[in-house]
Amino acid sequence: MNKIKVFRAFFLGLTLVIFSSCSVKKNGVVAHRGAWKTNNFPENSIASLRHAIDLKLAGSEFDVWRTADDSLVINHDAHYNKLLIEETNYEDLIKFKLSNGEKLPTLREYITEGKRNNKKTLLVCEIKPSEISKERGKKTALKAVETIKKLKADKITCYISFDYEILKQIRQVDPVTALQYLEGNKSPQEVKSDNISGIDYHYSVFQKHPEWIKEAKDNHITLNAWTVNDANIMDWIIENKFDYITTNEPELLNQRIKNKK
Structure with missing residues (x-):
């Protein structure tokens, strides 16, 4: 029985590593x-x-x-x-x-x-x-x-939605998959309490609540911003080291990231 528990714990840990792919890379470009x-x-x-x-x-x-x-x-x-x-x-x-x-x-x-x-x-x-x-x-x-x-x-694959209940429904059937909330009306601490692993808010939400950037990082909540098409906004997000940046201009964003290195 103890061996089974150890194997399950190892498997869950391995799965969590795999599914944490939504938060591994800083300033990852999402088309x-x-x-x-x-x-x-x-x-x-x-x-x-x-x-x-x-x-x-x-x-x-x-x-x-x-x-x-x-x-x-x-x-x-x-x-x-x-x-x-x-x-x-x-x-x-x-x-x-x-x-x-x-x-x-x-x-x-x-x-x-x-x-x-x-x-x-x-x-x-x-x-x-x-x-x-x-x-x-x-x-x-x-x-x-x-x-x-x-x-x-x-x-x-990771899942995003403006409907918080949809994400909670997915979490019920999959305890480890990566989830990101889109609406912008919940703090990182709030989403963490519901076992939602990320926030993917319009960049203006983070401009209004810059404290949420640090709060997300402190709580190991994935940070994503949409839809970032302006070069100046791109630079601001890059400097704040978000996990992901969602854009209609992936080629431009890639170039801005390279310029910052």
Whole structure:
């Protein structure tokens, strides 16, 4: 029995090391909806994800919705081609192509691509709050976690959301995966008390609450900021040594980081 306990403790410790990847690297560049801007790729497309991976960025963020017939798809807005995703079947959505000819990607397709030839880039999965009900949003989160685990991509994925209850729901089924809260209305100490491992707030929140930067570091809470596109704001975040910086301008941000070394 003691040997079993020791093995479990070792395994949990090893897992925590793996999942702490969301807080290992300082000033890691996260491409917001993939690296799309420079090459005019559609946001949240397979092409934008692939480019983020090819750039060897620290992370690539994407957004997940669940269709009326329970397909998990990648899109930022609640609507796609003027159709409300949550009230539309998948087959009706994919009648309309992305601007580069891709079809609207499913989560399974996106994660499969995200695993391919990827040794550097964290997959930052944003679960969008449901516009129908809180419970639907939590169910979407559980289905996304289940899909990602089945694809054996959980070790290279972390989850973010504006819905705090979605993150708490994920924590119930996965005690170690990395979670980051987006809304900006809770202190690092508050998220720590709920076992949420990171905060990913708009940079203006940290300008308003600079004390949260130190509080997060003192409490081992991952620091991320969105969406940082201005060079001066980039420099301020870099100087404060955030774990991650989310941007639409990954190439510019990479250059600013190099200039600071």
